[in-house]
Amino acid sequence: MAFLSNAVLILFIVTATVVLLPQLVGSLVGLVFRGVGWLIRRRTRSRREYVIARARSEEEEGRAPRAKDSTHSLARNQEDEDWEKVDNTSGVKTASSSESGGGEDAEWDGIIGFFHPFCNAGGGGERVLWEAVRATQKRWPKAICAIYTGDHEVNKATMLERVETRFNIHLHAPTVVLLYLTTRKYVVASSYPYMTLLGQSLGSLVVAYDAFTLLVPDVFVDTMGYAFTLAFSKWLFPAVPTGAYVHYPTISTDMLASLDDQSGVQGINSGAGKGLKGAVKRRYWQLFARLYGWVGRHVDVVMCNSSWTSAHIRKLWGNSKSADNGEGDGTAASPAVVFPPTAxxxxxxxxxxxxxxxxxxxxxxxxxxxxxxxxxxxxxxxxxxxxxxxxxxxxxxxxxxxxxxxxxxxxxxxxxxxxxxxxxxxxxxxxxxxxxxxxxxxxxxxxxxxxxxxxxxxxxxxxxxxxxxxxxxxxxxxxxxxxxxxxxxxxxxxxxxxxxxxxxxxxxxxxxxxxxxxxxxxxxxxxxxxxxxxxxxxxxxTEEEFSRKWLRQVEKLVKASK
Missing domain, CATH: 3.40.50.2000 (Glycogen Phosphorylase B;)
Known part of the structure; x- marks a missing residue:
């Protein structure tokens, strides 16, 4: 009888250990990450205060000459005044007024961090970034838009001038802040001749840590496709809402299917699934897809640039039973389709x-x-x-x-x-x-x-x-x-x-x-x-359609940050 009791006790202990140990380890790891996040916040507090003070100072400096310059054109005055008004054209303010107490939401003066290491590339992804910044500035004139970039060769004035020249997008300079990364090389594909997807994804964690040690934002948005950085942000700063604008899934079922393509038209990996090397590549991609899906489920608000991207993200980040709810509600299971802005x-x-x-x-x-x-x-x-x-x-x-x-x-x-x-x-x-x-x-x-x-x-x-x-x-x-x-x-x-x-x-x-x-x-x-x-x-x-849908989703992040 005693032997039976001891066996039951041992079985209970083993079962409890198997069940509770992973949870205990997970809790301890979570505490470690939060502790690191607390230290980062503490060490960057003075930089945050400096960034805010500098933005307010530039704002005041910009107003003083305008007040004295009687020859300033009426059109330019009107353009400058627009930045001090809430953009009501999209209809989002009306929607949010009942939730946030009318104009109170427009007074939000937090910092939105945009993770975009290659913001000077001049492509469609950069147009999305700068149009998003413009829409955000008009909706929350007092908010600061901090862009994490690795483009050290370009200062803010030159960057904004190029944005205006390339995309015809005029931004309000005082509330735009460029934070220069020193670790961008870790997300460059050429740095990883093998296992490039995993290498870039893990490398983005290094770059994200670099970004957070520069400044911890109130809202963190990735506009370039580095989903791992958003999960990392959640582990370090659980209270910071995260958003993703996904241009292209890091991996997709179409990529897996291309391994068996014999026509040679399905991308650079077309037909690469042959032999042992192809089998290893296939298994590696399958495992990475699972990891990518797990990471994506940590994101608070998910936006996709097309129906094609949304379908893949819904399958990878949601689940196989996720329904297509039209434009989506902004969750991982039902991403919001926000078409990129076009002129x-x-x-x-x-x-x-x-x-x-x-x-x-x-x-x-x-x-x-x-x-x-x-x-x-x-x-x-x-x-x-x-x-x-x-x-x-x-x-x-x-x-x-x-x-x-x-x-x-x-x-x-x-x-x-x-x-x-x-x-x-x-x-x-x-x-x-x-x-x-x-x-x-x-x-x-x-x-x-x-x-x-x-x-x-x-x-x-x-x-x-x-x-x-x-x-x-x-x-x-x-x-x-x-x-x-x-x-x-x-x-x-x-x-x-x-x-x-x-x-x-x-x-x-x-x-x-x-x-x-x-x-x-x-x-x-x-x-x-x-x-x-x-x-x-x-x-x-249109740009107006993009702004309306972008703000609808970002408002959720701003509300959650309060």
Whole structure:
């Protein structure tokens, strides 16, 4: 009997240990992280006070000259005054008034930290960042927007000037703070020749720690896709609300499927699942997907840039039974779809799309995209070469001006981008299309506008482009789109809204070449009709729509921070 009692006691102890030990270890680890977070807060308190004091001082310095300068233009005065008003155009203030006591919410003067180590890259992700900052400034004029960046070569004045030149976004300088990271190299893909996804994700923890030791914000938002930093923030500072704007899932089921692709069109890992190496890669990706999902479930508010991205994040961060609730409610199980801002209004007012303006269009194919491998510029070059070869066989085209290809994109200096564009120039030379191809690096917004107003066709060749801001810009400018038949362009942008096609979609070199020919060969009346349909379609992606949806989600974070 005693033996039986001892056996039961031992069984109970073992069971209790198995059940309670992980919880105990988890609690102890949690306490350690919170203790580290408390120390970080304590050590950065003086910097926080300095950042706030500096912002208020710049605000006062900016007001003094305006009060004395009687020659200051009325338009400029009005622009400056706008920053001191709450943006009521989106309707969010009305929605929040009942919750936060009317104008009290507009008086929030906390710090929103934007984690964006490459904020000077000049791409679509950076447009989202700066448009988000502008919307946040107008909604909470007293709030400070702190951007964690690794762009040491650019000071704030230069950065804001480039933002205005590149994106035509004017920001209120006093409440913008750049915090310079010293560890950005740990998130550069080239630092990890093997297990790149895991390496960059773990490296982002180092960069996040660097960011927090500079300043602990009241709200922490990742706008570049480093989900691990948000979970890290939660472990260190449980009271700091976190938000994610996801441009592209770090890993997706489409990436896993591409390992078995035999066509060679599904990204740079197409067909890489063969043999032992492929099996190891597949298992590694599967395990990483689980880790990525676990990390993502720590985020308080989740926004995605497209229906495609939302579907993947819902599956990875939520669960397989997560429902699609339209635009989503901002949770990991149902992310809010917040389409990126595009200069639709400006393009509409600047570029005319009529039968008369059709005569000013030239047979030019325009591709606006950062010069990076994933944008698949070689596919466009080869397709264009094939198109020119086929076109030359028709005697009827002998007297017509030869079509031109213009590629515009940003280049990150002292990076692999420079080597990439050099190789693209070599490829254009090898394909014998050098005289028909123009490369423009880091073009200003006025230069981009000029090309959008005179080109005829807009091209995008990236497989599973998460959204495709350039495609929307094509539509708003009245270009006929030829895009890759995948991702955001297929699901959200180049779609038939009920009144006809708004462009062409393709996957292979042959299909792109055929689509180029079809787009340029359309009768003039159909060209104008398609351009106008595309422009109407682009109205779904305005800056105003982005601001309205962005603020709806960020308000949740501001409310939680109080």
């Amino acid at each position: 639709v209004s400006e393009l509409e007012s600047t570029i005319e799309v009529t039968a008369e303006s059709e005569r000013t269009r030239r047979p030019v194919l325009l591709y606006i995209a950062q010069f990076r491998p994933e944008k698949n510029h070689p596919l466009v070059l080869r397709s264009f070469a094939r198109f020119l070869q086929e076109r030359a066989k028709d005697p009827a085209n002998a007297d017509k001006p030869p079509p031109q290809l213009v590629l515009i994109g940003s280049v990150r200096h002292a990076s692999p981008d420079e080597t990439h564009i050099y190789n693209l120039r070599l490829l254009a030379h090898e394909l014998r299309i050098r005289d028909n191809t123009t490369f423009l690096c880091d073009a200003s917004w006025p230069a981009v506008l000029s090309h959008l107003s005179t080109a005829s066709v807009g091209v995008n060749a990236m497989w599973n482009e998460h959204f495709g801001i350039c495609v929307v810009e094509y539509q708003a400018a009245g270009l006929i789109c030829v895009t890759h038949d995948s991702g955001g362009p297929r699901e959200d942008i180049v779609v038939d809204l009920g009144d006809g096609a708004t462009g062409f979609r393709a996957e292979t070199e042959e299909q792109f070449a055929g689509a180029f020919e079809a787009a340029l060969a359309l009768p003039e009346t159909e060209k104008v009709a398609m351009r106008q349909r595309a422009r109407r379609s682009a109205l779904r992606f």
